[in-house]
Amino acid sequence: MIKCNRQGPVWIFAEQESGKLSDVPLELMSKGRELADKLNVKLTMILLGQGVEDLAKHLAAYGPDEVIYAEHPLLKDYQSTSYAKVLCNLIEKYEPQIVLYGATAIGRDLAPRVASQMRAGLTADCTDLQIGDHEEKDGTVHKKLMYQIRPAFGGNIIATIINYDRWPQMATVREGVMPMPEPIGSNNCKIITEKVHLSPEDLALKILEKHRQEKKVNLKAARIIVSGGAGVGSRENFKLIWELANSLGAAVGASRAAVDLGFCDKDHQVGQTGTTVRPALYIAIGISGAVQHRAGMQESAKIVAINNDPEAPIFQIAHYGIVGDLNDVVPKMIKAVRERV
Amino acid sequence: MGYNCVVLTKQVPDTKAVTAKAMKDDGTVNRAALPAIFNPEDLHALEEALMIKDQYGGTVTVITMGPPNACNILRDAYERGADRCILVSDRRAAASDTLATSYILSCAVRKVGDFDIVLCGRQAIDGDTAQVGPQAAEKLGIPQITYLEELVSLNNNHIVVRRNVGNGWELVQSKLPVLITVIDSANVPRSPAAKRIMKYKKARAAIEVKKEIAGENNADDPEIAKQIEQKCNELKAKGLLIEHWNLDDIDADLQWCGRDGSPTKVHRIQAVVLKGEGHKQFEPSEDGVRELVHELIEEHTIG
Numbered sequence: 053m054i055k056c057n058r059q060g061p062v063w064i065f066a067e068q069e070s071g072k073l074s075d076v077p078l079e080l081m082s083k084g085r086e087l088a089d090k091l092n093v094k095l096t097m098i099l100l101g102q103g104v105e106d107l108a109k110h111l112a113a114y115g116p117d118e119v120i121y122a123e124h125p126l127l128k129d130y131q132s133t134s135y136a137k138v139l140c141n142l143i144e145k146y147e148p149q150i151v152l153y154g155a156t157a158i159g160r161d162l163a164p165r166v167a168s169q170m171r172a173g174l175t176a177d178c179t180d181l182q183i184g185d186h187e188e189k190d191g192t193v194h195k196k197l198m199y200q201i202r203p204a205f206g207g208n209i210i211a212t213i214i215n216y217d218r219w220p221q222m223a224t225v226r227e228g229v230m231p232m233p234e235p236i237g238s239n240n241c242k243i244i245t246e247k248v249h250l251s252p253e254d255l256a257l258k259i260l261e262k263h264r265q266e267k268k269v270n271l272k273a274a275r276i277i278v279s280g281g282a283g284v285g286s287r288e289n290f291k292l293i294w295e296l297a298n299s300l301g302a303a304v305g306a307s308r309a310a311v312d313l314g315f316c317d318k319d320h321q322v323g324q325t326g327t328t329v330r331p332a333l334y335i336a337i338g339i340s341g342a343v344q345h346r347a348g349m350q351e352s353a354k355i356v357a358i359n360n361d362p363e364a365p366i367f368q369i370a371h372y373g374i375v376g377d378l379n380d381v382v383p384k385m386i387k388a389v390r391e392r393v
Numbered sequence: 394m395g396y397n398c399v400v401l402t403k404q405v406p407d408t409k410a411v412t413a414k415a416m417k418d419d420g421t422v423n424r425a426a427l428p429a430i431f432n433p434e435d436l437h438a439l440e441e442a443l444m445i446k447d448q449y450g451g452t453v454t455v456i457t458m459g460p461p462n463a464c465n466i467l468r469d470a471y472e473r474g475a476d477r478c479i480l481v482s483d484r485r486a487a488a489s490d491t492l493a494t495s496y497i498l499s500c501a502v503r504k505v506g507d508f509d510i511v512l513c514g515r516q517a518i519d520g521d522t523a524q525v526g527p528q529a530a531e532k533l534g535i536p537q538i539t540y541l542e543e544l545v546s547l548n549n550n551h552i553v554v555r556r557n558v559g560n561g562w563e564l565v566q567s568k569l570p571v572l573i574t575v576i577d578s579a580n581v582p583r584s585p586a587a588k589r590i591m592k593y594k595k596a597r598a599a600i601e602v603k604k605e606i607a608g609e610n611n612a613d614d615p616e617i618a619k620q621i622e623q624k625c626n627e628l629k630a631k632g633l634l635i636e637h638w639n640l641d642d643i644d645a646d647l648q649w650c651g652r653d654g655s656p657t658k659v660h661r662i663q664a665v666v667l668k669g670e671g672h673k674q675f676e677p678s679e680d681g682v683r684e685l686v687h688e689l690i691e692e693h694t695i696g
C-alpha cells in the first residue's frame with residue numbers, strides 16, 4: 053500500500069493487445085477527467101507493452117494530461133505476473149490516488165493481483181464513479197474519496213464502496229457503461245517513457261497459442277437494437293426480430309434465454325454476461341426483463357417493450373409498452389415502419 | 394505420483410432465485426427467502442479436481458470460509474467425492490473484503506500444505522467480484538490461470554490449460570503449483586454418489602454437533618459437554634468429523650483479517666427498486682402500433 057497522497061494523479065490503465073487498444077480506457081476518459089478536475093490533479097494513462105510508442109501518441113489525442121508508457125520485449129503478451137510487477141513499481145514511484153481498469157478478461161486478471169501485492173482495496177465491475185465524503189461511525193470524516201458504485205448480489209443491489217486508508221483507490225469498470233469519446237486532437241499532453249526491468253523468471257506462464265476473433269456483431273455501436281427473448285418461441289420465429297431490425301436499420305440483440313434456447317448466437321446477447329448497450333432505442337420483444345438482462349440495457353435512451361404479460365418487469369423500465377402477442381404485434385410494426393406513417 | 398488439489402468453495406444465497414416472490418413490498422430483496430447453495434462455478438472447480446484425481450491419482454481437499462452452516466456445501470463436496478473438507482470459520486473473519494478473504498484462504502491452503510493445484514470458481518454469484526482467485530494466487534506466491542475451459546494436459550509438473558478470454562481463447566502452460574479459476578463451460582459436475590450420500594450426510598463439524606446436542610442448553614454443562622465430546626470422537630473414528638479451523642489454527646495475522654484487514658468499506662447499499670415511473674401504453678391493434686411508430690419518428694428516435 054502507499055500513503056494517501058492527495059496530490060497523486062488519477063490513472064487509467066490503457067489495456068492493449070497486439071497494439072490494439074481495448075475500448076474501456078477510452079470510455080473512461082471523460083469520467084477520469086471529471087474525477088481529476090474535482091481533485092485538482094492530473095489525469096494519466098498508463099500503457100504497457102512492446103513497441104507501443106505510437107499507441108501512446110494516439111492516446112494523447114484523447115486529452116489526458118500525461119501518458120506514461122513502458123516498453124519491454126517481455127511485455128509483448130499480457131501476463132499477470134509480469135504486468136503486475138511493472139505496474140506495482142510504477143504505482144510505488146508515482147503514488148497515484150486512483151487507478152482505474154476495464155472490467156475485461158485482462159483487467160479482472162491483473163487488477164486483483166496488483167491490489168493484493170499493494171495490499172490495497174479493489175472494487176469490481178463499477179458502473180459509476182463519483183467524488184464524495186465519508187463519515188465513519190466515530191464521526192471521523194474523510195473528504196473527497198472516490199465513490200465506487202457497483203451492482204452486486206446478482207444485480208439486485210447497488211453498493212457504493214470506498215477506501216479511505218489503504219491507497220491507491222482502485223476499481224475495475226464495466227465495459228460499455230460510459231460513452232466512447234472522440235479524439236480531441238492536439239493538446240499539451242506530456243508523453244513519458246519509463247524503463248522496465250524484467251527477466252524471463254518474471255513470466256510465470258508460457259503462452260502456447262492465442263486466438264482472437266472479432267465479435268461479428270457490434271451491438272455497442274448500434275443506434276437502435278431490436279432484441280428478442282424466450283417469448284419468440286423458436287429460431288424460425290426469430291426471423292420476425294431480424295425483419296423488424298432490418299426495417300429499422302437496427303442491430304439484433306437477444307436475452308440469454310433466447311441464446312440458450314438456440315434462437316440466436318451468443319454474440320447477440322445483451323446483459324450482465326453479454327454486451328452492455330446504451331442505444332437511442334431498445335425494443336425488447338418477448339423478454340421478461342430479468343435483472344441480469346436489465347443490467348445490460350437499462351441505460352438505453354428509449355425502451356419499447358412488447359410482451360403479452362402486463363406484469364412483466366420489463367414494463368417497469370420501459371418508456372413505451374404494448375401488451376399483446378408478439379406474433380401479432382411485430383408484423384404490424386414491420387408494416388408500420390415500412391410505410392413510415 | 395498423483396496431484397494434490399485444493400478447491401476453494403463458497404456457500405452463496407441463490408441470487409438467481411430473486412423472483413417476484415423473493416422481493417419485499419418496498420422492492421428490496423428478501424435474502425431470507427433465498428436458499429443457500431454451492432456457488433455454481435465452484436461445483437465446476439470441484440469437478441475439475443475430481444477429474445484430475447480420477448485420471449492421475451492424488452487427493453482432493455475442499456476448503457470453505459463462512460458460517461458453520463456452510464458445512465452444507467462441504468457435505469455436498471464429500472458426497473461428490475472430496476477426500477477431506479475443512480471449514481474455516483471465525484467471528485474475527487466477519488466483514489472481510491476480497492483482500493482479507495484471499496489472505497485467510499491462503500493461510501488455510503498453506504496449512505493444508507503440499508498442494509499442486511488450487512482451484513477456484515471464477516466468480517461467486519453474491520459478491521460477484523471474481524477477485525478472490527487471483528488475490529489468493531498472489532498471496533500464495535504462485536502463478537494464476539484464470540477462466541479455465543479445458544485442462545489439456547498435465548505431466549512432469551507442467552499443466553497446459555485452454556482459457557476462454559471472451560473474445561477468443563489461448564493455450565497456456567504453467568509450472569506447478571498453480572492456482573486456476575474455472576468457468577461453467579469447463580465440465581459437467583457429477584452428481585453425488587448414492588453410497589457416499591448415505592455415508593457423508595452424517596458428517597458434522599464439532600460446532601454443529603455442539604449446537605445439535607446442546608440446543609438451547611448450556612454446552613459447558615459437564616454432562617452435555619461429555620455427550621458432545623463422545624459424539625465428536627465417534628464421528629472422527631468414522632472419518633465423518635468435518636475439520637474446523639479458526640484464525641489461530643491457520644496462523645493468520647489478525648491485522649490482515651476481517652474488517653481491519655479490509656481496505657474496501659461499504660459507504661452505502663441501495664436495493665434496486667424498479668423505477669416504475671409508468672410508461673405510455675399503446676393498443677396491440679394496427680392503429681396502436683402505428684401511433685407508437687409515429688411517436689418514435691416525431692421525437693426523432695427513428696428516422
Ligand SMILES: Cc1cc2nc3c(=O)[nH]c(=O)nc-3n(C[C@H](O)[C@H](O)[C@H](O)COP(=O)(O)OP(=O)(O)OC[C@H]3O[C@@H](n4cnc5c(N)ncnc54)[C@H](O)[C@@H]3O)c2cc1C
Nearest residue numbers: 175176402458490491513514516517520521522523524525
Ligand atoms: C454488495 C457487496 C459488494 C462487495 N464488493 C466488493 C468489492 O468490490 N471489492 C471487495 O474487495 N470486496 C467486495 N465485497 C466483499 C466480498 O463479497 C467478500 O469479500 C467475499 O467474501 C468474497 O468475494 P466474492 O463473493 O466476490 O468472491 P469471488 O472473488 O467472486 O469468488 C471467486 C472464487 O473464490 C473462491 N471463494 C470466494 N470466497 C470464498 C470463501 N468465503 N470461501 C472459499 N472460497 C471462496 C471461490 O472459489 C469463488 O468461486 C462486497 C460485498 C458485498 C456484500
Ligand SMILES: Cc1cc2nc3c(=O)[nH]c(=O)nc-3n(C[C@H](O)[C@H](O)[C@H](O)COP(=O)(O)OP(=O)(O)OC[C@H]3O[C@@H](n4cnc5c(N)ncnc54)[C@H](O)[C@@H]3O)c2cc1C
Nearest residue numbers: 281282283307308309323324325326338339340345360378
Ligand atoms: C449469472 C447470470 C447471468 C445472466 N446473464 C444474463 C445476460 O447477460 N442476459 C440475459 O438476458 N439474461 C441473463 N441471465 C438470465 C436471466 O436471469 C433470465 O433468465 C433471462 O434474461 C430471461 O430471458 P427472457 O426474458 O428471454 O425469458 P423469460 O424470462 O422466459 O421471458 C419470456 C417473456 O416472453 C413473454 N412472452 C411469451 N410468449 C409471448 C408472446 N407470444 N408474445 C409476447 N410475449 C411473450 C413472457 O411473458 C415473458 O415475459 C443471467 C442469469 C444469471 C444467473
